[in-house]
Structure formats: C-alpha cells, structure tokens
Amino acid sequence: GVDAIWLNPIYPSPLIDSGYDISNYTDIDPVFGTLQLFDEFVQQAHNRSLKVILDIVPNHSSDKHEWFVQSSQKNKHYSDYYIWANGSKDKKGNRMPPNNWVSTYSNEAGSAWTWHSTRQQWYYHKFHKSQPDLNLRNENVLQELLHVFDFWLRRNVDGFRISAVSYLYEDKDLRNELVVGSGNYTSGLPESTALVYKFRSYIDNWVKENSVGKYNSSKLLIVESYDSPDVLMSLYGNATHNGIPPFNFQFIKSIQNTSTAADIKKVLEDWLKKLPNNTGTNWVLSNHDNSRAATRIGLNRVDGLHMISLLLPGQAYTYYGEEIAMLDRRMLWNETIDPMGCSKSKETYGSYSRDPARTPMQWNANISAGFSSNKVTYLPVHPDYTERNVQSQQNNARSNWKTYKLLAALRKNRVFTHGDYRFATLNNDHVFAFKRYLANNPITYVVVINLGLRQETINLKSVFLELEDPAEVVIVSSNAAHIASNISVVNIILSANAALVLKFEENICETTTVPVTVPVTTEKNSAAISFSITQLITSTSVVVTLVFNLLRRY
Template sequence: MTTADESVLLLGETPTSDAEAAAEQAWWRSTVVYQVYPRSFADSDGDGVGDIPGIISRLDYLQDLGVGVVWLSPVYRSPQDDNGYDISDYQDVDPMFGTLEDLDALIAGLHERGMRLVMDLVVNHTSDEHPWFVESASSRDAARRDWYIWRPPRPGMAGGEPGAEPNNWGSIFSGPAWQYDERTGEYYLHLFTRKQPDLNWENPEVRQAVYAMMRWWLDRGVDGFRMDVINFISKAEGLPDGEVPPGALYGNGFPHFGSGPRIHEFLQEMNREVFGDDPSRFLTVGEMPGATVEQARRYTDAERREVNMIFQFEHMEVDEGPGGKFDPRPIALSELKASLGRWQEGLASVGWNSLYWSNHDRPRAVSRFGDDGVHRVASAKALATVLHLMRGTPYVYQGEELGMTNTVFRDLDDFRDVESLNHYREAVGVRGQDPAQVLEALRYAGRDNSRTPVQWTDGPQAGFTTGEPWIPVTPNYREINAAAQVGDPDSVRSHYQRLIRLRREHAVVVDGSLRMLLPDDEQVFAYERTLGGVRMLVLANLSSASATVPAQALAGPADWAQAAVLNTNVANPAAITDAGVELAPWEATVRLVDGT
C-alpha cells in the first residue's frame, strides 16, 4: 500500500509572449515522432540488414499507427564502425541501405501519407575514411589539416608512448580520446571511437561545409534533423585536462566540451544559414548529453532560434550507479518523477520538451522501467500513458509500440555494439573486473538490446528478413509481433494508437499546464493537465503490486469521481470514491472533465 503525499507541484501556465504564442502553432508540438533504426527495421532483399525499400514497405503500418514524423537513423555511406554514426559521405546512401533514389522514394511516400522525415545529423565527428579527414591526415600542411583537432604530443614525450596524449580526456567508448598518427607525428581528437575524428568547429570553412550539406538535404525534401551530440561541437580553448574521478583511468573532459563556450553562437548561425526566415517549417532536435534545465531553456527558447527541443539524459540516468550505465542500480519512482517533473516545470513557459523512454542507445523501455514478465502488456501501456500525455513531443522507438523487450545474450559473442565490446575489454582486461559481473551489466544496459530486428510476424526471423539477420531476433517474437497486434483492440499497439489520437483531439495535451501529484509515492505516477475549463487526470500504478491512493491526494477543482474515462489499460478501471482509489498492478487510466 502506498502512502499519500498531499503536496503538489504546479508546472507553469500557458505561454503568453508573442514568441511563445507563435511557438504554440508550431506543427511539431502536436505530432508524434517514430524512430527507425534502419538496419533492424525491415529487410527487403534478404541480406539480413534492414534497408530503405524495407522501410517503404511498412509506411502504411506507420500511417495507421498515427505518427506524424519518421526519424531515420543514419543511412549515409559509412564503414559502419559505429553502425553508421561514422560517416564517410554525407550526401550519399550506403549501398547496404539502398540508393539516393530509394531515399527520395521514401520522402515522397511519407509526404503522400501526410508524414514527414527527419534525418540524423552527425557533425561532431566524421569517419576517418571521409575525404575531409583523409586529406587532413595526409600532412601537417594539408589544406584541410585544420578541419579536425590535431595536437602534438605532450612536451618532452614521444608520440605513441603512454601519457603522451595532448590531454587526459577519456573516450566515451573507453580508452583515451586521442589517436596518434605516425605519418604526421600528431594526435587527433576522437570523443568516440578512433575511427570517428572530431571536426574542428572553430574553423568557419567546416561550418559552412556542414551548412551547405544540410541545405542540400532540405532541398531534397527532408523536414528537419535530429542532431547527434550537437552540444559537443564547441570545445574549451586550450583543451585543458579534465579531473580524474576516483578509480578512473582518464580525465573527465565533459566540462570542456559539453555545451562549450561557442555552442549558442554555432547553433544560431546554423539556424540562420540553413533554415532561413521560417525555421518553424522544420523540426530540429539536438541530442545534448549532460544538458541542464537552465541550458535547455536557452537552447529551445523560440526567440533565440537555436533548436526546437533537445534530447536530455537526466531521466535516463536514474538507474546508473557511480560507475555509469554499466554500474546499474534499482530505479526509485520518486526520483524518476522528480526528474521528469523538473523538466516539465523548467520548460513550461520557455522552450519545449522531448518525451522518450528509449532509443537506439538505450535498453527496451518495458524491460528497464516496466515488468517484461507477467505484466509486460499492462506495463508497456502504463509507461506509454504517462509519457505521451505530458507536455512535449513524444518519440516512439521502433518496436516500443509492440512492447518489445530486451533480448537474450548468452555470452560476449552475442554482442555487436562497439561500446559494449570496448567496455568489456577495458573492464576485464585493464581493470581486472569479474567477467561474469561485467557481462551481466552488458545484458542489462547494452545498446544491442534495442537494436534487434523489429518483430513483424511469428514466422522465421520474425518476418524481418528471409536471410540471416545481422543480429539475432529476440526469442519471444512468436508471442510479441505486429501481426498479432494489428487490429486487436487490447494490444499494446492499439493502446499507442489511442494515445496518439488523444494528442490530436485534445488541445489540453499539447497546450495545457501540468501539475504533478504524489511526488513522493514510490508506486503511483499521477499528474493533472489544465487548459481553460478542461482538466485531464493521468493516474498510473507503475508497480507490480496493487496500490491505494487516498481521495485527498487527488483533491482539486475537478470532480474526478464523475469524470469521463478517456483511455485505460484495464477492462474495468478502478472507481474513484470518497475513500480513494485502488489500482491494480500497472493500471493506468486517463480521465477528463470539460468545464467549457
């Protein structure tokens, strides 16, 4: 049984300034975005890798789901060291995914169905096989030498010896953030893998080349960009050493490259040079690890013209221990609610939220935040309910609408992701950690969990391919698949359809203020949305045990006992009485009072 906490948090009123009023009309506020990870979505030619024709074959499925935007993870030419986030040609499609003509057909197919396409923009770094870097690395006098970040070894040290790196930063994918180049006798910076050298955004030629490429895509019909780690593009002058956390092998460079000194200048220049006089035509979302609420207000303030919204990571870190994502700890619901509530409050009057539970870099939502066993269906629906009805633009990661779960990893050979493999080598080979414990952490937090093929049918390879998939299908595909859920009113997918319709049909979902209820409750996630005389109550038990909510905890201007039930994930939603309400495990219900 839960305890009541009568305190509430009022999260802002409807924006009133001219700029904010204009932002209210922006199309991306009332839509839902669906992320496609191409190599795992649908394979049309049987080579085991998803492709653009495969995506085109499923456009009717996406239209029927009700989403308004498809965000396409990278399909550019790439050596695939980091599954396409290492780009060797920004203006061509990798043959494994198809052709430029296929991509044009995808854009046309989406537009014909009233949907839009957002491309992944990866411009903090390129592949080391990009012609820009090939030329940059050819000699110290190369014309594009200054397009990347090159530095000599530390004074008095020889290049390549331990500790000779220009500073002590560690790579996000393990190891040092510098790679020594014997031909030119200098190091280049790579915040990710050594095959992903960082571009030098201090060089105006680099910026103009990026802007020209972006305009080229907009001219092809692309409707916006998701900007990969875009807050990393401005580095602190001098690239100073970072503080070395206890037990760490390298310094923490984040304070010197996360939201660096010229980031706002660069984003405003990009907006001006690429999107012109009407940036509201396009959707721009910046992935910004480590960004704070205060920083997000500046990034997403419509008057500043930087980005429409950001992907922040605070609520993604509620299960991370001192050692980060591969040092997991139990999730406290109160901590999760406090994080989401803080962002709702912080961006209530200025800026805009993105709403997501998972993506290609995070484990499956129902396995991480829900109960992927007995209560898989109910918990998948409950998680969707509390997310989609908050203030912001919801993002659905492929398969999330089916309640897909984390996969099964028997041993290290089952992993494909460079981050997981690098972590295992460093944790076991350098730190001497227990291999079994490291493997268990990878099973929980590894990125491959979300990268297994979409489960379309209960047939061979889940209907994803007629060949051997690049990564094995999750074994439960016979139970969890799209064919079994399309048309079933009780399915997870149908629940997502209803939530997406609510966003279109009720202005309170898009424009209403939000009041968090029960902030300290460890079972129940509840909030109230208000717009004029319309009030909506979202009440969800996010636990696998029943929960009791006293009536006084829901007290307010609306009479929730008599309110119409807009959506629920149970056959008979619990009644709200003078004594309160008894919620079944993972029960979620949405009620509406229309005072107009």
C-alpha cells in the same frame, strides 16, 4: 498516430558505429538504397502526412571520409579539417598523447587521441578512433556542414536531429583537464551552444528563402546533449539568438524500476520548472544508446509510461518497438557488434554494449520476426518475437500496441496540445496521477498509474477536490483488470502496474486551493505551446518514431 519518422544515419559508412561514422554526408549507403529511392521514400511519407527527420552528425566523421584521408596527407585545403597535435615522448622514447583527454570508450588518460603514422601526428576523437572530431573552428569545415543541411533541405526533408552537440568544441589550447574525464575542456563549451544558434539561424533563413509548398514551410529541429541543466537550457536560445530545443533525457537518466510516484513527480517538476519562458519540451522513454524502457523500468509499466510521455505537454519521441513493449535481448560475446561493447572484456562487455536495445523490429511470428526473409540478421531477434510482435498485438483484444494507438490519437485533443497540468501522488507513493485541463473547456482528463506491485484502491478527490462522478474510462492499460466504463472517483480499484485515462465532463472548476499535506503541483503550462523558440516545430502533438538505421531487410 505517428506524425514523423526520425531516421538514424543512412549515409555511406563503414558501419563501425552503426552509421554514426559517416564517410559521405550527401549520399545514401547502398545498404539502404540510393538518393532516388530516398526521394521516393520522402514523397511516399509526405503522401501519408508523415514528416521525415534526418540525423546529422557535425561533431565527427569516419576516418574513411575523403576529408580525413586528405587531411592525414596534409593536403593544404583539408590539413586543418580535423584536430591534430604533436604530443610528446616519455623518458623511454614512447610517444605520449598531447593531453589527458578521454574518449567515451575508455577512462584512461589520453584515450581520446590516436597516432596517425602517415601524418606523424595525433588526432583527437571523443568517440571511437574511427570517428575523428572535425575542427569546427575552421570556417571551411563549417561551410561544409551548412552545405550538408542545404543538400538535404533541398530534398524536402522536414527537419534534423543534431547529434552529440555537447562535444562540438574542445579547449583551443588543448589543456590537460585538472581531473581526468571531467569533461571541463571537452564538453558543454559556450562555443558549442553558439554553433547550435548558427545552425538554427541558417535553417531559419533557408526556410524563409525557399518556402514553397507544404513541406518547406517549417522544420522540426532537436539536438542531442547530455550536458548540465544550465547548458541544456541555454540551447533553447537567448535574448538575441534563437536556439534548438535539446532532448529531454530525464526519464532515461533518472527513472528506474525502483522509482516511486514521488520520484517521477520530482523528475517532471524539476525539468518543467527549468524550462525558459514560452518554450516547449519533449519526452523520451528509450533510445538507441540506452536500455529499453520495458527492460529498465518494467514490462508491465509500459502502458502507464506511454500515458505520461504521450499526454504531458510537448513532443513525444517513441523508439521503434516501444509501442509493443519490446525488451532488451541478452547478447553473447560472439554476437556483440557494438564497438562500445567490443572495446571491453568478455567479463564486462554486457554492461557497456548497446546491442541489446537494437535488435530487429518484431513485426510478426515468421522468420526473423518478419523483419527479414533471412534467418540471420545483423543482430539476433529477441526470442520472444513469436508472442510479442505487431501482428499479434493488432489481433489481440487488448495490447500495448492498441493502448499506444489510442493514446497517440487522444494527445491531439486541444486539452493536451494547449492545456495546463497538475501532478499528484497517492497511496504512499504507489500511485502517480496527473490532470490535464483547459480554461473554458468542459472536458478534463486525469491519468492514474499504479506503480506498485499490489492492487490499489484510489480516491482521486483526496488530491483533485473538484472532480465529480461519473468518471468515464477512455483508455485502460493492457494489463488492467475488471475496469468498468464508468467508475467512482473516490473508489478506483487499479491492479498492479495498471493505468487509466479518465474523462470528466462539465461542472469542472479548477482550484488552486489544495490542503498543504497533499502533494499536488499546480503549474501554468509553459511547455504546451512554443512559437518564439520553436517556430520551426509545427505542432506540439508530434510523435516521432525512431527507426534505427540497422533495421534493414537483408
């Protein structure tokens, strides 16, 4: 099943932005425990063959961090730790920010700057005003961040998710952007990519110098970026520097409940074709900044989506609760705590708040879904928790949880960790299918997903000519109806939104000769195994469950 746990920030924080406003990078927030308890947690995870991945936020700190407090007072050592500027005054004598850069919280020109009355200057913050951007052109700041990596590596963590690398650097001369909000001077700068390379080099060298024991031999690294495809590909590295793979957010950005099989095929093909040679990729259906897949794409499609994300080549990242198809919860204005939502009006907050996707994990039908013994939690539990929870899905004969568990086990098969793939669309784009196969291996798997709202009769031989009966059904979606253990490859009856994983043995001869009219893709699987770029990743069959940091027991 799951091989690793990625924790959102667990460091001391005012918790204005769910812990991404860090006031101390080398300690544990008392809400979650102590460093001693964290060490015990890591050890217990390792005892269960689970890796622990931490979230590192190098772009900004909290305004409560001692660095910022000292910087705001112009303490000589810390004075240049953040980005300060004088700004100007208009004709009426009103203070004006240094330029027209915008924050992620407002499209208003200059919104990325806040006046500090003590220092009598403006400070820059790409995110919330409580999250001032660090000045990464200051070598002392870089050394502080490298010390953070060192601190947690010495506590035996297994890797890092590095947050918001799009915004690490901004234009040194603080020039106005020609188009307000374009991000030309505040995101995707070459210096940001170069710093990712530096982080990679530092961690590589640390591993070489400190490789003692099973959990110090390699580290899993990944960066968060919503930059252009060219910038994303550059993060992998170049001829002289190893980089860090970026998250693949294509499913979050491009796939919705109206997406057809052709849409999904195109999204997958476009991304895989862009990957540098001999590199790996990853698949993400949801995260803490976006609507859950069950809400965004469709509750009844969740199992089929997991078949894609778990059985394609590469890593799979699963947001907590996704395995039981948790849904977004509609939040009232007075329930909203996300600063992104709180910064808007009562009429518009719902379009911006990330709270709906951040509700407590639904473990059982008890008080607060088994997440807490208290009736009140940091956000209200989704009202469907009495029916949709881990315990009930474990007890049901068929469930999203059971399907997920089977897929997580199957993905460790060599056909999926080392094999090639082919994509196809059928039945007027209502059905998406892909084949996983491995040279000199008698076993082939085919995944078939009905995205439509009606039952479909499917002939797989129309796209995969080499397939022969019988087709063994190894996994079915929890909503599939009347599926026998063996079915005919030319007469697969699949109910609305249902999905299957089929297994074929022997006499499978791969061919690239496909009728021109059939929409099939044949690709060499450059994404299956990557050693040169992702040496620190121990396996492409890693499944990471993201545990949102506010999912704490009160």
